[in-house]
Amino acid sequence: SVVIGARTADGAVAFDKQTLLDSRVLHGALGGTGDPMVAVADPVLSTGYVYRNPEDAAVEPDGDGYRVEGRENAFAAAELPLDRVLAFDAMWFAWAGFYPDTGFAGEHTEAGYGR
Structure with missing residues (x-):
């Protein structure tokens, strides 16, 4: 399966891309720390953005x-008022190989599963 992966100095997280495009919002946690992360879809570009x-x-x-809790206006996917983390498409098996302690959010939530 294809994931949208993001990493920080503290850990990594992957969001199942198809689940994100279908749901538009996925909440996850940074592997290693459990810090909350959120991904939002940009269906026009068929991609997603990841934020702390x-x-x-x-x-x-x-x-x-x-719409982000506590804010009056709606924001574009690339412009949420949160700290954006560089994210990119990757194959799940490769991402999990490089970041075995990664957090994962999406339809398949166990390591080794994917589409």
Whole structure:
């Protein structure tokens, strides 16, 4: 399966890409620390953006954008008022090989599973 993976100095997280595109929002946790992370889809570009979410703020789709808890306006996927983490597409088996303690969010939530 294809994941959208992100890493920091503290750990890594992967979001199942198809699940993200279908659901538009996935909440996950950074492997190693459990720090909350959130991914949002950009269906026009068929990609997603990953953000740190230290306050575990609710993020919900709102039309073509996203509403973040505590904010009045909706934001584009690439412009949420959270700390964005560089993310990129990867094959799950490769991501899990490089980051065996990675967090994972999506339809398949056990290591070794994927589409």
